[in-house]
Amino acid sequence: xxxxxxxxxxALITKLAGKISAAASREYTFMxxxxxxxxxxxxxxxxxxxxxxxxxxxxxxxxxCVTGTDVIDRAVAYSGMDDVxxxxxxxxxxxxxxxxxxxxxxxxGSDIRIVFSALDALDxxxxxxxxxxxxxxxxxxxxxxxxAVTIKEASKAGINNFLVLGAHKIMPPAMEAIVSExxxxxxxxxxxxxxxxxxxxxxxxxxxxxxxxxxxxxxxxVDILQALLMLIDQVNNADPKVEIQYKRAVPAEGNRLAQKxxxxxxxxxxxxxRGFGLIPxxxxxxxxxxxxxxxxxxxxxxxxxxxxxxxxxxxxxxRGLKNPGDCPLFAVxxxxxxxxxxxxxSAEGACNAWYKYKLEK
Amino acid sequence: MKDTINLNHGSGGRQTHELIKSLFASKFGMxxxxxxxxxxxxxxxxxxxxxxxxxxxxxxxPGGNIGKLSVCGTVNDLAVSGAKPxxxxxxxxxxxxxxxxxxxxxxxxxxxxxxxxxxxxxxxxTKVVGKGKCDRIFITTAGAGYLEDGKEHISTGSxxxxxxxxxxxxxxxxxxxxxxxxxxxxxFSTPVLSDCASLNHLIKKLLDGCRSIHFMxxxxxxxxxxxxxxxxxxxxxxxxxSENTIPVDEPVRGVCEMLGFDPLYLANEGKLLIVAGxxxxxxxxxxxxxxxxxxxxxVIGEITDKGGQKVILKTISGGSRILDMPSGVQLPRIx
Amino acid sequence: xxxxxxxxxxxxxxxxxxxxxGGTIFKAxxxxxxxxxxxxxxxxxxxxxxxxxxxxxxxxxxxxxxxINEAG
Numbered sequence: 001x002x003x004x005x006x007x008x009x010x011a012l013i014t015k016l017a018g019k020i021s022a023a024a025s026r027e028y029t030f031m032x033x034x035x036x037x038x039x040x041x042x043x044x045x046x047x048x049x050x051x052x053x054x055x056x057x058x059x060x061x062x063x064x065c066v067t068g069t070d071v072i073d074r075a076v077a078y079s080g081m082d083d084v085x086x087x088x089x090x091x092x093x094x095x096x097x098x099x100x101x102x103x104x105x106x107x108x109g110s111d112i113r114i115v116f117s118a119l120d121a122l123d124x125x126x127x128x129x130x131x132x133x134x135x136x137x138x139x140x141x142x143x144x145x146x147x148a149v150t151i152k153e154a155s156k157a158g159i160n161n162f163l164v165l166g167a168h169k170i171m172p173p174a175m176e177a178i179v180s181e182x183x184x185x186x187x188x189x190x191x192x193x194x195x196x197x198x199x200x201x202x203x204x205x206x207x208x209x210x211x212x213x214x215x216x217x218x219x220x221x222v223d224i225l226q227a228l229l230m231l232i233d234q235v236n237n238a239d240p241k242v243e244i245q246y247k248r249a250v251p252a253e254g255n256r257l258a259q260k261x262x263x264x265x266x267x268x269x270x271x272x273x274r275g276f277g278l279i280p281x282x283x284x285x286x287x288x289x290x291x292x293x294x295x296x297x298x299x300x301x302x303x304x305x306x307x308x309x310x311x312x313x314x315x316x317x318x319r320g321l322k323n324p325g326d327c328p329l330f331a332v333x334x335x336x337x338x339x340x341x342x343x344x345x346s347a348e349g350a351c352n353a354w355y356k357y358k359l360e361k
Numbered sequence: 362m363k364d365t366i367n368l369n370h371g372s373g374g375r376q377t378h379e380l381i382k383s384l385f386a387s388k389f390g391m392x393x394x395x396x397x398x399x400x401x402x403x404x405x406x407x408x409x410x411x412x413x414x415x416x417x418x419x420x421x422x423p424g425g426n427i428g429k430l431s432v433c434g435t436v437n438d439l440a441v442s443g444a445k446p447x448x449x450x451x452x453x454x455x456x457x458x459x460x461x462x463x464x465x466x467x468x469x470x471x472x473x474x475x476x477x478x479x480x481x482x483x484x485x486x487t488k489v490v491g492k493g494k495c496d497r498i499f500i501t502t503a504g505a506g507y508l509e510d511g512k513e514h515i516s517t518g519s520x521x522x523x524x525x526x527x528x529x530x531x532x533x534x535x536x537x538x539x540x541x542x543x544x545x546x547x548x549f550s551t552p553v554l555s556d557c558a559s560l561n562h563l564i565k566k567l568l569d570g571c572r573s574i575h576f577m578x579x580x581x582x583x584x585x586x587x588x589x590x591x592x593x594x595x596x597x598x599x600x601x602x603s604e605n606t607i608p609v610d611e612p613v614r615g616v617c618e619m620l621g622f623d624p625l626y627l628a629n630e631g632k633l634l635i636v637a638g639x640x641x642x643x644x645x646x647x648x649x650x651x652x653x654x655x656x657x658x659x660v661i662g663e664i665t666d667k668g669g670q671k672v673i674l675k676t677i678s679g680g681s682r683i684l685d686m687p688s689g690v691q692l693p694r695i696x
Numbered sequence: 697x698x699x700x701x702x703x704x705x706x707x708x709x710x711x712x713x714x715x716x717x718g719g720t721i722f723k724a725x726x727x728x729x730x731x732x733x734x735x736x737x738x739x740x741x742x743x744x745x746x747x748x749x750x751x752x753x754x755x756x757x758x759x760x761x762x763x764i765n766e767a768g
Contacts, residue, residue: 008677012761045679048681049680113546139742145744145746197746219700249749356685357682548722549720552720615717618717
């Protein structure tokens with residue numbers, strides 16, 4: 001497959017791995033903040049290609065994992081209403097809320113449908129004029145523009161039975177929360193698809209304020225290895241900066257059209273990140289002109305206060321301070337079939353990857 | 362949440378295995394190892410007996426339908442145990458309102474599949490339930506055949522040894538992708554057809570032509586990864602497979618890359634895994650490549666001594682990782 | 697969730713395109729892409745084309761990597 005297979009070339013990978021070993025003259029700790037990178041790194045067996053002095057951490061890059069329990073609880077409450085159809089990305093269906101999950105509600109008869117795109121949800125709204133269709137908008141800057149475009153289309157077409165339960169988040173505030181705490185991170189593997197939308201300047205604060213370099217990275221093994229080489233060079237030369245490895249998909253300015261749509265529809269808001277707590281100005285909600293599409297405003301519901309399991313160490317894992325193997329619940333009380341904490345709920349969560357690929361402690 | 366049956370129990374992965382072991386096998390007094398068919402003794406001839414239920418959604422999909430699936434699946438369960446499949450029973454649970462034309466098409470497919478596999482459908486049952494009490498049609502089969510001499514080890518894996526080669530007869534994931542595409546709920550259209558087929562003729566050629574076939578199993582729910590983990594657990598041996606030798610068709614890759622599926626965990630309905638002594642590798646590949654159901658056969662790995670009971674995947678990038686037992690539902694109602 | 701792969705535009709109708717991933721056809725909204733043409737490669741994510749793949753940049757990256765590969 002074009003633009004994929006060339007970046008899985010075995011000879012090239014071996015060469016890059018060799019160069020990394022040669023250049024890695026000290027200890028390095030790099031963090032990725034994208035579920036796509038978490039799974040790519042483990043799926044391709046990248047850690048087995050690296051020398052022991054390079055440590056790869058997984059940060060809060062899995063949007064499903066960091067979606068607050070209150071979002072699930074709200075969706076569950078909506079699904080109990082007679083005239084409501086819940087539409088959601090498949091990833092969210094098994095996430096446990098305080099009392100139940102959307103999957104269980106679906107099994108017991110609620111109209112909950114998995115969609116591949118926000119546009120599919122809008123189509124369902126068009127074909128079901130007497131129902132209220134609520135789309136659960138999760139995801140970072142890669143996914144948010146799609147929701148924005150869909151809200152815009154709904155507005156243009158005068159569709160008034162389409163609502164969005166807004167749970168989109170933006171990445172930089174979470175990255176800043178981690179770096180400002182003083183966790184030792186030598187560089188960031190930056191999410192390539194987020195940057196395809198936003199451009200690379202959203203990461204300028206990393207070298208600018210925290211002398212931490214970063215590389216906007218693609219998702220194939222060659223991309224990840226090339227980015228690691230670039231990060232090692234930055235550290236070795238004490239030259240932290242923002243570089244783009246994923247040039248074929250990320251122009252420096254990103255996607256202006258997508259940015260324009262986001263700005264038109266959304267405003268930033270405070271958001272609760274599961275395992276992290278409240279991070280100011282890290283969420284996206286429909287702005288004043290599009291408030292009528294905001295499910296939370298149109299359909300206020302009470303949600304139970306949820307206390308995370310005290311033994312769950314997701315907060316430390318998401319910050320790169322501990323490994324999934326360090327958690328007392330890991331593989332015992334907490335597993336992909338029965339997730340307790342944020343990092344286990346999604347296939348892209350650190351704990352889920354750790355479990356699936358049976359990584360050693 | 363733990364007191365009811367949920368979809369995970371029917372996924373063919375870890376939860377299914379636990380349910381079978383802890384409830385059915387233990388209460389029915391079934392002995393380990395639990396194999397696809399039961400080998401029963403009766404004066405002179407050894408009866409091989411199996412049962413299966415088919416709840417695939419949708420009932421018609423590119424490359425087949427629930428009827429064809431039920432015959433081929435049952436034939437395959439018998440054949441991979443080393444038996445000559447002979448008789449099938451089928452019981453239908455039909456939802457009120459199913460068009461007669463649909464039923465006739467399904468029954469025609471079953472007759473055709475039975476004819477091609479040289480098996481007889483000898484008995485059955487029909488029940489109809491009210492609208493909404495089952496989803497169009499469910500089919501439960503039982504299959505019986507006779508075990509060829511000296512073939513008991515094929516299903517238990519007792520002869521599997523270090524150095525044995527692992528071979529599959531073709532590309533993986535086709536059935537799952539064809540069925541998923543036919544569901545239309547994820548808005549893609551694919552040229553992929555289900556690989557639903559009876560493997561007994563190919564298996565007979567292989568068993569007649571080779572002396573060191575040590576194990577066979579078909580790659581249904583749980584996919585290749587499921588079977589590899591079962592094999593590793595049954596034999597206590599380590600397994601190593603190479604990703605770049607596992608055939609996957611391009612359109613299947615496209616779906617997997619886009620939707621986040623791993624083809625190694627997807628269900629197949631015309632694929633099997635063979636484990637054989639290295640001396641039989643060339644022979645097996647020749648027989649495979651000369652059969653339409655084995656044209657894309659590939660040697661994918663071997664039995665190792667390393668790391669005990671683990672399945673290691675050498676990735677396309679040359680790295681390696683553990684290939685774990687599937688857990689939870691990959692795709693519901695795929696067969 | 698971040699899943700996004702390069703796909704080829706097969707046909708365009710209004711703001712929607714049919715795109716191919718190895719021969720399987722998906723639908724993609726083109727609302728965020730200027731001047732999309734049949735034959736272009738785009739990143740498909742959650743039903744939208746989110747960026748065009750630059751063949752020139754891809755070539756350049758591979759050329760650079762080839763140099764690394766061939767060097768010592």
